[in-house]
Amino acid sequence: MARNFYFFNPDTMSFEQAKLSVWTIVKRIIWLVTTAIAFAIFVLWIAFYLFDSPKEKMLQKENNELKEQLRAINKNLEVMDVVLEDIQDRDDQVYRAIFEAEPIPLETRNPWFNLTTRYDSIPQSETVKLLKTIDLKTKGLFIKLKEERESLDSLLLLAENKNDMLAAIPAIRPIKNMYNVTSGFGLRIHPILKTYRKHTGVDITAPRGTPIYATADGTVSRQQAAMGYGTNVIIDHGFSYQTLYGHLSKKIVKPGQKVKRGELIGYVGNTGLSMGPHLHYEVWKNGIPVNPVQFFTSDITPEEYNAILESSKKVNQALS
Ligand SMILES: [Zn+2]
Missing domain, CATH: 2.70.70.10 (Glucose Permease (Domain IIA))
Known part of the structure; x- marks a missing residue:
């Protein structure tokens, strides 16, 4: 079925009937729609890459805050480790020496090696690296603390006998005013x-x-x-x-x-x-x-x- 279209012909100075097929009309519509969609995608693409949405901005902010917190936790763990090492030193050099107990071997005290983390398989972004370090440090601290607690427990037992022990150690001269x-x-x-x-x-x-x-x-x-x-x-x-x-x-x-x-x-x-x-x-x-x-x-x-x-x-x- 054909519809009637008219156009002005300057040669004849009159309107003449033009015959456009339905196919031509459909093609024109398709072209129009495609161009419009392509333009819309282009505009959206620009908007997406150049401007963050409010939700993205919020997520970005949250992400930065989380990273900051992870760094802070990491720092705290480092400080805790230093403090714990100081306690271990005192334990070995002072407390265990007083009670004549053997110092605890370093390997038992520093079980940092051979520790794997659940983050090993994930590709390493900064956040993942921070999480991995924190995970390792937490595990290490936990083992060290457990070790230290056992050490102090054993010293407590020794301390309970300390008065008896001190009384049992020969500590004076057998003759007064030894010549x-x-x-x-x-x-x-x-x-x-x-x-x-x-x-x-x-x-x-x-x-x-x-x-x-x-x-x-x-x-x-x-x-x-x-x-x-x-x-x-x-x-x-x-x-x-x-x-x-x-x-x-x-x-x-x-x-x-x-x-x-x-x-x-x-x-x-x-x-x-x-x-x-x-x-x-x-x-x-x-x-x-x-x-x-x-x-x-x-x-x-x-x-x-x-x-x-x-x-x-x-x-x-x-x-x-
Ligand atoms: Zn003698």
Whole structure:
């Protein structure tokens, strides 16, 4: 079906009928619509790229704020880590040292390695990197804190026994106003055998009958010392400490008897293999003789301590 259209023909100076097919009209409409859509897309595209929508602006702002917060959390975690490391140092160097506990190995304390995070598989934007660091640090702090709590718990147990332990450590001199440590701990010439032998204690010269005091709380042992020590007293202090007092003229305590630090246990003599009146004094820790001079710490001045230490170092003949 054709519709009638007219146009002016200047040659004939009259209106003539033009015949436009429906197809031509449809084509024109399609072209018009397509152009309009293309123009609209172009305008929208420009608007989209050049101007943010209010929602986008809001999201952008929120995103920046979140990033800022993540950075702040990251910083806080770093500070917490420094503080915790300081606590660990104190724990190892002070608390554990006081209670004679072994320091905790570094690997146990710093389990930072081999930690994976749930963000590993995601492509790394700045936010993801921040989240990953925070995740790792939080896990690390958690493990460190757990470790520290266990350490302090174990110290608490030790602290509960601390008074007993302190009372059990030989901490005073066995003779008041100690005259002289004539022979120290270590290799010394045996006065009777005349050979170098390990001297497992110190010899303190003092007139016969000088009072001898227990150097820590404990129980008088039923254990027998070697013959050479003459009349002697061995005290079990617990916490793996023992002391031995040899060559006494007389002992005034019995096996099984409980003694307090500073309690009179006997008198200086010259019994057993001895070259003259003196006290042979030994301190044992975990079944091994240790230098008793190290334990004369609680009732002497630093000067006195140094003097005793020096005189005990002289390589000379033990009185046995
Ligand atoms: Zn000796």
